[in-house]
Amino acid sequence: MSNLMGERRKKVSEDGERSLIKAPSNASINSQGPSAASTGDMERAARKQFQQEVTPAFVYVLAVFSALGGFLFGYDTGVVSGAMLLLKKEMNLSALWQEVLVSSTVGAAALSALAGGSLNGIFGRRVCILLASFIFSVGGVVLSAAPNKEVLLVGRVIVGLGLGIASMTVPVYIAESSPPHLRGQLVTINTLFITGGQFIASIIENGAFSYLRYDGWRYMLGLSVVPALVQFFGFLFLPESPRWLIQKGLTQKARRVLSQIRGNQNIDEEYDSIRSSIEEEEKDFGGGGPVIWRMLTYPPTRRALIVGCGLQMFQQLSGINTVMYYSATILQMSGVRDDKLAIWLAAVTAFTNFLFTLVGVWLVERVGRRRLTMGSIIGTSLRYRSCEPCMLDPGCGFCYRENSTSVFASSCVLVNQASTGEAAWGRCSNTTQMTEGIYWAYNYCPTSYSWVVLLGLILYLVSFAPGMGPMPWTVNSEIYPLWARSTGNACSAGVNWTFNVLVSLTFLHVAQYLTYFGAFFLYSGLAALGFVFIYCCLPETKGLRLEEIESLFESRLCTCGVYDSDEGRQIEYIRVKGSNYHLSDNDASDVE
Numbered sequence: 141m142s143n144l145m146g147e148r149r150k151k152v153s154e155d156g157e158r159s160l161i162k163a164p165s166n167a168s169i170n171s172q173g174p175s176a177a178s179t180g181d182m183e184r185a186a187r188k189q190f191q192q193e194v195t196p197a198f199v200y201v202l203a204v205f206s207a208l209g210g211f212l213f214g215y216d217t218g219v220v221s222g223a224m225l226l227l228k229k230e231m232n233l234s235a236l237w238q239e240v241l242v243s244s245t246v247g248a249a250a251l252s253a254l255a256g257g258s259l260n261g262i263f264g265r266r267v268c269i270l271l272a273s274f275i276f277s278v279g280g281v282v283l284s285a286a287p288n289k290e291v292l293l294v295g296r297v298i299v300g301l302g303l304g305i306a307s308m309t310v311p312v313y314i315a316e317s318s319p320p321h322l323r324g325q326l327v328t329i330n331t332l333f334i335t336g337g338q339f340i341a342s343i344i345e346n347g348a349f350s351y352l353r354y355d356g357w358r359y360m361l362g363l364s365v366v367p368a369l370v371q372f373f374g375f376l377f378l379p380e381s382p383r384w385l386i387q388k389g390l391t392q393k394a395r396r397v398l399s400q401i402r403g404n405q406n407i408d409e410e411y412d413s414i415r416s417s418i419e420e421e422e423k424d425f426g427g428g429g430p431v432i433w434r435m436l437t438y439p440p441t442r443r444a445l446i447v448g449c450g451l452q453m454f455q456q457l458s459g460i461n462t463v464m465y466y467s468a469t470i471l472q473m474s475g476v477r478d479d480k481l482a483i484w485l486a487a488v489t490a491f492t493n494f495l496f497t498l499v500g501v502w503l504v505e506r507v508g509r510r511r512l513t514m515g516s517i518i519g520t521s522l523r524y525r526s527c528e529p530c531m532l533d534p535g536c537g538f539c540y541r542e543n544s545t546s547v548f549a550s551s552c553v554l555v556n557q558a559s560t561g562e563a564a565w566g567r568c569s570n571t572t573q574m575t576e577g578i579y580w581a582y583n584y585c586p587t588s589y590s591w592v593v594l595l596g597l598i599l600y601l602v603s604f605a606p607g608m609g610p611m612p613w614t615v616n617s618e619i620y621p622l623w624a625r626s627t628g629n630a631c632s633a634g635v636n637w638t639f640n641v642l643v644s645l646t647f648l649h650v651a652q653y654l655t656y657f658g659a660f661f662l663y664s665g666l667a668a669l670g671f672v673f674i675y676c677c678l679p680e681t682k683g684l685r686l687e688e689i690e691s692l693f694e695s696r697l698c699t700c701g702v703y704d705s706d707e708g709r710q711i712e713y714i715r716v717k718g719s720n721y722h723l724s725d726n727d728a729s730d731v732e
């Protein structure tokens with residue numbers, strides 16, 4: 141089958157009408173005398189003209205309206221912790237009910253992301269986004285009106301169903317509508333909106349609603365109806381993905397949409413190329429069993445699926461949501477004793493995540509997905525090395541003296557086997573004997589080190605947010621051929637949500653057993669594994685057309701870093717006839 145696809149690509153590049161030539165490098169232009177040089181000049185002029193073409197505003201409008209799905213993702217997963225503080229008092233919720241209310245949304249999202257694959261294939265991206273925003277609105281209304289915890293649970297499950305569908309559809313819709321040179325940036329805007337939603341949620345948690353004696357949680361949870369309705373009504377007027385339309389044979393409509401999105405520029409080459417790719421795909425993969433089976437039995441899509449799901453798995457295993465969901469608790473354990481301060485500091489961490497995702501939006505088309513993701517995961521795995529080594533050992537605790545400014549006379553001492561509240565011997569061995577100014581810290585660093593923990597969390601987010609946060613979503617929206625795109629994204633989003641629920645549900649237990657710092661070392665180790673996976677298996681997709689990306693998975697999965705060389709990236713084709721030139725971002729370096 142892979143030979144077949146190779147043949148197909150050869151055919152496309154030899155096609156007369158869409159005649160393509162290899163663009164010579166600068167060096168070869170200079171060494172080939174005047175005529176070659178003037179061809180080179182013409183090409184340069186053409187490139188310059190191409191690069192001056194303004195990207196129509198419509199594609200940004202489309203990306204922003206779609207990314208409201210990301211905002212709801214961030215808001216709904218973020219606001220629940222603040223709402224829970226109020227709910228547990230008002231509805232007398234047990235710990236089990238609190239856990240169920242928080243994780244039911246994430247669990248429902250995992251299931252509906254998987255189901256979203258078929259819905260996308262059958263009804264299209266636009267209908268799925270409309271459906272998700274409708275579900276979000278219903279969920280918001282149910283939550284804000286809930287008379288008891290059972291109805292709350294129903295509302296949380298409804299919201300989760302919307303989340304799963306939105307999380308797998310929005311990146312695909314944006315990727316399929318964007319021009320190649322902006323695709324990474326526009327898809328990454330979706331993650332920017334996720335982290336923006338988390339940040340706004342953290343502000344709302346602290347804001348006026350949290351001071352209401354009754355029903356503050358209703359406003360917190362119900363507020364999500366506003367962006368959901370904006371998205372719903374916006375999408376009534378926004379078009380379907382042109383690629384999905386072509387796949388369904390609605391070619392006239394697809395042409396109209398593509399030309400609308402491209403601001404009436406000449407779309408002939410882009411349209412032809414998408415259409416011929418899809419027709420070839422139809423011929424090669426038209427029949428023969430469920431899509432997931434066809435993906436698993438065809439090596440390039442199997443490899444893409446491994447890369448896509450692996451990225452999502454490592455994103456979650458590197459512990460992002462232990463920070464996003466528990467940062468207030470972590471800060472309290474590290475010595476911040478005032479509740480309100482801990483919650484405000486948690487908002488600072490959410491803001492850092494947002495701000496540095498913006499850096500990711502800026503970097504993605506400059507340094508590419510691969511380098512950004514690798515740099516990010518390295519930073520992520522290094523972050524935890526700064527805190528007390530003593531805390532790593534569940535058998536030890538920290539005995540210290542403290543005055544108003546500093547910690548002194550500290551030592552790491554074995555914990556009493558019978559009670560972790562005191563040391564096995566010494567100054568901290570008997571709580572009643574502990575005189576004023578002597579403290580015993582088990583499972584956290586003493587107060588004057590809490591800034592180290594806050595700094596640790598911030599440094600972690602500074603390295604996580606530009607790469608590991610957005611890239612798994614961005615890369616997944618690009619690496620599958622059209623016939624496998626919905627299913628590929630459904631699976632990888634399902635993996636993301638599943639590991640999200642696994643890591644966030646087990647975090648407190650893991651921390652109890654290994655201490656907070658031990659748990660962080662565990663995630664750090666997993667992130668290091670993730671680095672090896674990314675280094676070996678993730679190819680660069682920057683600047684390529686969606687239809688070209690599939691060929692990156694034709695060779696062996698783990699090529700151990702050969703992607704870093706520019707080999708293969710030098711093959712640039714420009715069209716000789718007509719006025720549409722396709723350039724990868726490498727071309728930018730040729731243009732003065």
Ligand SMILES: O[C@H]1[C@H](O)[C@@H](O)[C@H](O)[C@@H](O)[C@H]1O
Pocket residue numbers: 331334335338455460461464493608609610636640
């Ligand atoms: O990419 C996002 C983002 O990084 C969020 O902050 C996180 O909560 C999500 O789980 C993740 O998928």
